[in-house]
Amino acid sequence: MQKAIIDDISPIADGVAALTLRGTTGPLAPWEPGAHIDVTLPNWLTRQYSLCGEPGSAGYRIAVRRERLSRGGSEYVHDHLRPGKVLDISAPRNTFPLLPAPEYLFVAGGIGITPVLPMLRAAAASGATTTLAFAGRSTPFADELRRAHGERVRFGRPDLPALAAALDPAALVYCCGPEPMLAEAEEVFPADRLHVERFRPRARTFEPDTAFEAVCARSGRTVPVEADESLLDALRFAGLPVAPGCREGVCGSCELRYLDGRPEHRDEIGAAEGRIYPCVSRSLSPRLTLDL
Structure with missing residues (x-):
């Protein structure tokens, strides 16, 4: 567990706030694109947020969307957290790592841009061909994306079948966003080249629970x-x-x-x-x- 202090909280899109965190006693633990942290809030809830800042920097950046049906986490962040508050956070954990490839297609919807943002930056820095399709009623970090990546970012609802048809055989696809987008991506992209991160579980049926x-x-x-x-x-x-x-x-x-x-x-x-x-x-x- 690490202790971090909130340096800044700023609105970055409708209903989305970005928080900048720094360690109370020194740099926070290192991380790689795709990682997330657990944040223990003062109301005793623990929530997970993707790191969307710059790996190698001394602090972290996360973004939190106010959920319409908040279970107490996003609402608390928006209504009660302020700069100077100290939070308990976990070490970074990565279940959505960026694998090496000569070309990447990133598909993000709304707050799903958060794990993709450092991935896009790392992929471009590696010299790989990169494309981001970014859709949503709210598009956090849109100005930052335009400045840093220009025409490599396409805004608006993506035509996933067309993107799949034009996909280079060596390209990898990373997708994070609302469930309908993820479900369509799983239908049209080859499973061995598609990497998906969900913020909520799918509705699935399993065998009856037994002891x-x-x-x-x-x-x-x-x-x-x-x-x-x-x-x-x-x-x-x-x-x-x-x-x-x-x-x-x-x-x-x-x-x-x-x-x-x-x-x-x-x-x-x-x-x-x-x-x-x-x-x-x-x-x-x-x-x-x-x-x-």
Whole structure:
């Protein structure tokens, strides 16, 4: 955990505020494009925000959109946070890394520009061919994008099928935005070249929840997980140290390693082999052995 002080809060688009953070005792932890942090707010809520500043700088920049149906996070940021406030924030975590490629197509919708902005900057600096299609009722950082990237940025609703048809075979596609945009991108772009980040989980259907046991190999404990509780909650109620994070399978803060059993992955990240996100994922076997 790091402590950061708010240096500045400024409106950058309709309903969107940018916050500049700096460490209270020195530079904040380094990060790479695509990373996000957990921010613990004074109202005890924890929210995840993509880093959209400059990697290598001493501070961080995040942007927060006021949600119409706020669950208390974005509303608090806009109404109560002010410069000088000290916040607890996590070290950066990256589940949306920028992979090397000679050409990139970035597709962003609204606040989905936040993880894409440093990606676009890094890709252009590497000499790669870059294009950004940016749409939304609100377009944060639009002036910054025009100044820095000019004609490489296309504003307005993108024609994704046309972009897919013209895509170079070596190009990678990075997409972040509202669910309809992401769903269309998954239909038209090749899966092996498309990288998507969701801020909210998709509506999906899984097998009915059943009870199972979580065997914690390092602590020597076996924790029962009832059908009506999450694996994360069962572990935390048992006093085991697992970060709660988003509780929606999109942030990655609760990642655990499993050693045996058949997990049912319900996250939006795409758990790596041997990993599970217990906030949403469960077990299809009677026992799931964790490295915990």
